[in-house]
Amino acid sequence: MKTKDFYFDLPETLIAQVPLENRSASRLMVLDRETGELHHKIFKDIQDYLKPGDCLVLNNTKVIPARLFGTKDTGAVVEFLLLKRLSERRWETLVKPGKKAKIGTVFTFGEGQLTCEVVAMGDEGSRIIEFTYEGIFEAILDELGNMPLPPYITAKLDDPKRYNTVYAKYDGSAAAPTAGLHFTEELMSALQAQGIQIAYVTLHVGLGTFRPVKVDDVLNHKMHSEYYMLDAENAEIINRTKANGGRVISVGTTSTRTIETIANEHGKLIEASGWTEIFIYPGYEFKVIDGLITNFHLPESTLIMLVSALSSKEKVLEAYEIAVKEQYRFFSFGDAMLIL
Template sequence: MKTKDFYFDLPQHLIAQTPLEDRSQSRLMHLNRETGDLTHEKFKDITQYLKKGDCLVLNNTKVIPARLFGVKDTGASVEFLLLKRLSDTRWETLVKPGKKARIGAEFSFGDGKMSCKVVGIGDEGTRIIEFAFEGIFEEILDELGTMPLPPYITETLEDAKRYNTVYAKHDGSAAAPTAGLHFTEDLLEDLRLKGVEVAFVTLHVGLGTFRPVKVDDVNSHKMHSEFYELSADNAALINRVKKSGGRVISVGTTTTRTLETIADNSGQLEAKNGWTDIFIYPGYEFKCIDGLITNFHLPESTLIMLVSALMTREQILNAYRVAVEESYRFFSFGDAMLIL
């Protein structure tokens, strides 16, 4: 299977630059897994497709202000993007320009409020850095850092909270689990009142999910690892729903990757945490999920490959062709698809 098999023509103007004022007013394309039929709705109408006894699974990771601007002792400005926390003070980062961040180089942030030293080189040129500071790291980061919006979003985000879900809880992501951005507190409450169970996983989203596939053969692509966690209570809830014949609907590719990493061959889950680099593409046999809520992704990305595994590549590319024709908004702040 070739990377170019997942190409489609995406006009630049369809990549959403700003979120809608009302999260739940985004558009929703429903793709029926059995018939392949397409329907067009508003996201708030998703309640008509979910029923009592189903389980909606959400990723409650929280995006941190992971972009930092530091100054080298030479006066040069350098940008850091925190990717993965390795210890209380040590992080894997992307540094621009990387040539200024050789091992041993030191940088300061916020007029000396925090400093760091490059202590190693990671995969694909990332830098391992050790921070030095007084106080609580998260509080300093809130003061000095900014939200790490993807490079294809060029407009300023007026409200940083809009790049987090309403249920975001656990700090650690460099990017949002964007399928969940459509949910409001009211919409989640409506689903609960209908009898839909709501469960949570945590997967701290790194840039590996969004990195372009640079190989011609899909099988040769290697995903970066990301930290995940599933509690005993949430595992038990999802297992109970599956045992009783309910459907498990995953919100986003990150949630899907977490569930499919943990599930055994019968689809059962257990409390677990660790690192996953699972890469899901057509031919994969899903063990846990029955449906998926996801945004519209970029051509030739690992994300569209995962979505294609739930139907067929041809059905997904046809749905994307329709989405382009109907001017759906794509990617992080864009519209949504329900495959169920």
Template sequence: MKVDLFDFHLPEELIAQVPLMERAKSRLMVLDKQTGEVQHSTFKNIKEYLRPGDCLVLNDTRVLPARLFGMKEDTGAKIEVLLLKQLEGDRWETLVKPAKRVKEGTKLVFGDGLLSAVCTGTSDHGGRELEFSYKGIFYEVLEELGEMPLPPYIKEQLDDKERYQTVFAKERGSAAAPTAGLHFTEALLEELKEMGVLITFITLHVGLGTFRPVSAESVDEHEMHAEFYQVSEGTARLLNEVREKGGRIVTVGTTSTRTLETIASANDGKFIGASGWTDIFIFPGYEFKGIDGMITNFHLPKSTLIMLVSALAGRENVLHAYNLAVKDRYRFFSFGDAMLIL
């Protein structure tokens, strides 16, 4: 299957650069995955499309302010560091710019010495392993010095760091937000609970691979980056009960979808409490075993995310809906509008 089959024309001005003042006032496109029928609404009205006994599955990962600006201790040359993954203790896998200036043994300083690091090695993809030194608690130092690692297509500065976090973000570890969850407010979640919709959480720490373009010509030549997930025994038990009682499992975001499908695929459609690394790649032809519907944002052309959405709702249905979204001036990507697929 050719990657070009998932291309569409997207005017650059439709890429949302800033979040809306009110989360739930984003637009909502509702796509019938069987017929391709499209309805237009507002996200705060999502309760009109859900039923008592349905279960929403949200990703409670919290984005690290993982972009650091510092300098080489010996020369004062400016360096930018992006934390990717904690390896062990205070040792992290990172991306460094300019990477050629940072070799094994290079010492870096951030925030007038509040944080320092030494390069302990290089990785296959050109990254750097850094071991950090600091006083106090690492994550508190990071909150003070770090900036949010916004996707490369967002050029505007983010005034409020919390607008790139979901209201239910809890488990630190992501390099990017699970953006479908950004539309929810605490009040909206309470309204859904009151009408009988069940709410549960999984964790998947989003890696920067989520923004990596597909450079292969054929879909099956693309390799996914692995991301860490965790599902509790309680959540697994709830999801199995929902399925047994005829309720629908609706994931919030591609991250929650990939997590549930990883577990359901390995357990004959059943859910179990589990944690580990997933590199599952979902594209048309995949048979879903864990979910019935999904809330998601509008994704990049030729991305693995639009391929996943196309696997659920059909490529032609999705591309038709995306062309309507362009025509109707929907806002795209991380800070953009939402789609509900049922």
């Protein structure tokens, strides 16, 4: 299976630069994963495709202001993107320009509230840094940090809250679980009143969301590890849904990867936490998931490979070709797809 098999031509004009004023007003493409039949709807119409007893699985991670600008004693400014917390004060980071961040180099942030030292090299050019500060790190980060928008979004985000879901709870992500950005509190209340169950998982989205597949053979790609959590209460909601004949529909590829990581061979979930490197591509047999809500993804990305695993590469690429023709908006602030 070749990476190039997942290529499609995407005009740059279709990359959404800003979110819609109303989260649930985005367009929704509905794909029948067996037949390939398509319907064109608005996201709030998702209520028409869900049944009482179904369960939506949401990733309640929260994006932190993970982009920081540090200054060397020479006056040089370097950009840090916090990717993964390794301990209380140590982080794996992406640094730009990396040549200015050699081991032993010290950087100052703001007026000195925060400093860091580069202590080691990480994977694929990342750096391990150790912070020094007094007080509460999260409060300092809120003051000094910026929202880490993906590199394909060049417009300024007026309201940083729009790069988090309305149900975001646990700090730790370097990127948003973007399928969840379409939900409003009103829509979630309406779904629950309709008899739809809601279950939450946590997966802190890391660098893998930004990095392309760089190998020709898909099987040679290695995913970056990301931290996940699932408590007993939410595991039971999902287990009960399956036992009662309801459908489990994950909201986003991150929710999918989390529950497929935790589930045993019989599709049962238990309370769990840890690090996942699961890579889902065509040929994967899903243990829990019956459907998926997701955004439109980058060509040749691990995300479009996961989507293709739930339906087929041919049906998904055909749907994407139609999405381009119909001028759907792509990526983080773009439109959505429901696969059932």
